[in-house]
Amino acid sequence: SEDALDGNTSLIKKKAEHVKKVVPAYIGVEAILALQPDLVIVQENHNKAFIDALKDTGLKVMVTKVPTNLDMVQKRIALIARAVGEEERGKQIINDMDKKLAVVQSKVGKIPEEKRKIAIAYSLMGAFGSKNGLFHDICIRSGLRNGAAIAGLKRGEHLSKEKIVSTDPDLFIFPRYSATKKGDVDKLREDVLNDQSLQTVKAVKNKSYFIIADRYRYSASQYMADAILFMSEQAYPELYSDVNAGK
Template sequence: MKKILLVLFSFLLLITSGCGQNTDTPEENSAAAYVVTDDKGRQVKIAGKPVRIVSATYGTDEILAEIVTLDRVKAFSKWAGDPEITFITKEQADRVGNKVGENTEAIVALKPDLVFVSTATPDSLVKNLEDMEIPVYVAGSPKTIEAMRKKVFGVAAAAGEKSKGEALVSTMDNKLAELESKLKVIPKDKEKVVMAFSFIGAIGRKDNLLDDIFQYAHVRNGAAEAGLDQGSSALSKERIIAIDPDVFLLPTWNFDSNNDVQKYAQQVAADPAFKNIKAIKNNRLEFVSDRYRYVASQHVTDSIEAVAKAVYPELFAKGE
């Protein structure tokens, strides 16, 4: 009788311990379905932790590369492996093997169980994929560091890796704290005025991500101060001269092979209209890779560091 009671007790213990498990958490049970809200506010139902992920944006490429094993990624975006616009290395791109653009047929051919696109992706492509019952998560283009944190959380939740997303954001926050410990020594009235350029003119609209990056880097955004905001498309040379930037940040990514990085820098340096600007007189024409200037992932903290190093190299001397 004692043996029978012991068997029954063991059986009941096994059942109750199993009931205590959270089977709704995708990280614990890859077969459990879950729902996430994307950056467009859409509800996206995912049948279980995805193992055939397609990423059509370089920002989601970079987040995924940190939180999932690359065998779960069946395609990166078309820019993967280009060091001037993405943090995905050539080795990572080669391991994944495939790259996709905004092409329904190419994406479907990879038999994905989750696709990441951007808010700029045509609605027709999203609809085509969803009509074929393929979950699509629309990721945004954050305009602040805080919004970037939320993007990381969202992508990680969709990939079934919530805790890894939390860890990645924690790493971001630690990096921000480390940078602030170096940069806080700069008095507000001593912050350098920095103006960033693309091949067609000044960039860095007020209340956009580059503007936020500059604030965290303890530099003043010359373009925004000169009046470049969401309602304007260009700055005149007169406005640039009036702001008198301490530093020019020049483009590095010749994305269509129609622009020469060094030639552009020479043109800016030789422009007679700029000859009395401090950035020209003090030879402060700096190159910061476009992957930092157009960042769309957790690497925004690296962007802050890159800008700060370019503007205040003395604060990042070896050993400090």
Template sequence: MCNALERTARIPGRVASAPIRAEQILALDPDLVIVGASCSPEILRLLEIGCGRVVRIGRGYTLSEIQENIRLTGDAVGEPARAQALIDEMNRQLGAVRAKVEGAPPPRALYIGSGYGYTAGIGTYTDELLQAAGARNAAREAGVKAWGKIALETVIEMDPDVIFVPDTGGRAHGAVGMRYVAPPKPLEKDPLWQDARAVRAGRVVTLPP
């Protein structure tokens, strides 16, 4: 997910989104290349040989991993103070949310993504954010680890009070170990989902990108 889509959209694209080849990156002659955890060893090796500097960041599955990636990126671009300021602001906002919901009855919530085929369980930042917002993550309670597949029948059985879905704007986007796809229609308008309590109650929340 990205909260800077409008700004990044103004940057000219020089490389196709996928699959990316090392030659494409090398042709740009970058001073710095930041690669994710899903980068193959072969591409990483070619980049390390042909580029001035390569920094590898982690998966970014949890909030602590995301913050570590911010630190690594800040150090790589010579802006460690700005990176730390961003981390501090994240923690401040999380603390404010926790304080606001303290003592409130926790609803059972479920995040569903990837064309409504995946959910966020134990060991994901989404699980941590749901807990910070005062919710019980139904996927965690069901023992789902990381980003796991989920069937419609399982969701109906979980019967969450609230369902969160991503706003992909109709775009497909990639992730480590899976391929996210845009759903064919809004979940709350899909006849297959009408038995879900959250759908019946009108508590399907679309999260911004």
């Protein structure tokens, strides 16, 4: 898809460049049928009428659940691998993920819960990360405590400044990219760090934050392991000095 070629959000840009056929991110049933695919993989959160229309064409359609945790991500990888006759490659992908996760666990596994850093992540819409979302699991597995979940943020709601102050996060996580207009992400970061109502928060007082690419914030593929490793390294750089020595 066109999105796969977007270097700001895609994790497969280089591989996608070798694929001759490019389709829009939002493609209709007729256009999909014209490609004569052997298999169509679609998430269950797609419009039901769209999914039904695909099935009515006689195409082989596999509907997958929307992952909200690591276990669901790995089960989906195994499911897709089996569907395309590549079970061994699927197992290898999961094994590669587990190796990265083991590195993270070796670094942060012994940190007591109460001593783990509290992080609050921002998008241009505000703080996000409800406890039922994928980002929450990424946080927890990185060795962090998800401030938005601690504050009781629910999906679709906004986190008030009062809740942010009471949660007192150790660090903020800001986005690297904005699809709207250039400079939005820089302004967001400056606005948060200079907000007078947040000056008592540890993350603001210590200017403690890091920037994460969108492709990691919402990674529901094998790259979730890379997202977990990246966030853990950013939050606890002192624990990864040996890992990063050769970089």
